[in-house]
Amino acid sequence: MKIINLVQGSDEWLEWREGGVTATDATILLGRSPYKTIWRLWAEKTGYARPEDLSSNPLVKKGIENEDKARIAFEENHDDMVLPACVESDEDPIFRASLDGLNGDWQPVELKCPSESTWNDVCTNGTNSKPYHLYYAQVQHQLMVTKAKKGWLVFWFEGEVREFEILPDQELMDELTLKAHEFWDQVTNKIEPPKDPEKDTFIPKGDQATEWIRLAEEYRFFEDQVQEAKKRLDDLKTKQKPLLENLKGLMGDNFTADYGGLMITRYKVAGKLDYKKILKEEAPALKAEDIEKYRGNDSERCRVTVSESVKPRTVVDEEAVAPLLNMVEEFEISYF
The missing domain is CATH 1.20.5 (Single alpha-helices involved in coiled-coils or other helix-helix interfaces)
Incomplete structure (x- = not known):
């Protein structure tokens, strides 16, 4: 891999990210992201649309504020030092990653500081949780770029840590490589990919x-x-x-x-039932998916x-x- 000397968050860093396929992009290209579609990513890469400003999003702000705490917790757990880095693939420079950290063995460390509900999902379901499934692809991209033999996916919440050791998944990497090159061809040649009618904005022509x-x-x-x-x-x-x-x-x-x-008629109305409190106190084992079957x-x-x-x-x-x-x-x- 090639280390790129950039300050994460700078204008130069943003421009560099737009010039290739990042680890965040990987989750989108593999259809795992609930936040952004391939069309939307294409629109932002080509300048058709500007990225949404998420700086005021409370979850994003919380994640940024706690990232150093998560990094320190990982360092203490492994008696190691983890440093942020921007890297590109030696073999295919369109693949690039803005890493939360590289440890002493040059392994990527992806740090997540999620909401309480996301944290609970990770703790309850582990490798079957939605956050793990989403960010697994991100770490696989980082392993492609760094050529490391393993990487780390780390979730931190209010001082507690859950770590997942991620090994290279060649089948997923092959799929990502194929989709990334197909996407990058669409970007460089301004070929608009199909829209998702449920997520992408219709713009008449x-x-x-x-x-x-x-x-x-x-x-x-x-x-x-x-x-x-x-x-x-x-x-x-x-x-x-x-x-x-x-x-x-x-x-x-x-x-x-x-x-x-x-x-004039005056009447009394019964108070509103707190269904969330009822479920929490009377049926704590009931899961959201159990309720959904009654919808x-x-x-x-x-x-x-x-x-x-x-x-x-x-x-x-x-x-x-x-x-x-x-x-x-x-x-x-x-x-x-």
Whole structure:
């Protein structure tokens, strides 16, 4: 392997990561990542879309804050020193890894500081847990790059540590190599991979973009009127509230009243059941998958968010956003 002299987190480091296939990318290319699709990774590598900013994510922040604690815990357990490093494969430089650490035997050490629920999954299910399955591919990529005979996957949570020794998995490495080169060809030649319709954002093109803009302008116009109407309704409800309180005061202890065109009925509602607490105290052995078998069929919902800008939140490709340049963004409403 080749050591690359970069400071992790720097602009140069980010640029270097975008120039190849990283260990984080490996989980995506192998279809193991619940967070990102191959299309989304392609969009970020080609500059079609910018990466989402996760710096304010509390789990990400917690992981960064505790990484040194996890590293120290591993060092103490093994009487060894672990240093962060950026490395590339000698044989195939598109494979690169930003390692949490290399130990004294030049073995990669992947450190994870998860949430409590993830930690519990690891402790309960070990190598059958979802986090192990996800990050196993990441360590395999690191083993490809470093040519080490084994690596380490380390989970740290509030001072406790769970370690997994990872040996090279040639079958997975072969699959990763094939998929990585196929993906990198798509990146270098700007060949868009198929989207996942359930996870990737639809961006219309051509005539579809024109029709979308027409419909969106009309929808946004009516949405402004809806919001004005809601504001007016909220104002009216605010004026009603003290009147109702005075009427209830006149009723005293009576639960019903009917006079002057108003029928008022007061009633009591049972308190909300804390099902999580019930399950924890009365059925602690019950697992989430046991509950799921009692769930009904899925139903589809639709949520519309009207944003100030008409441009997609992360897509920055000039050709994709060009049809939006003349779109009406603001409307003057005088509904009331």
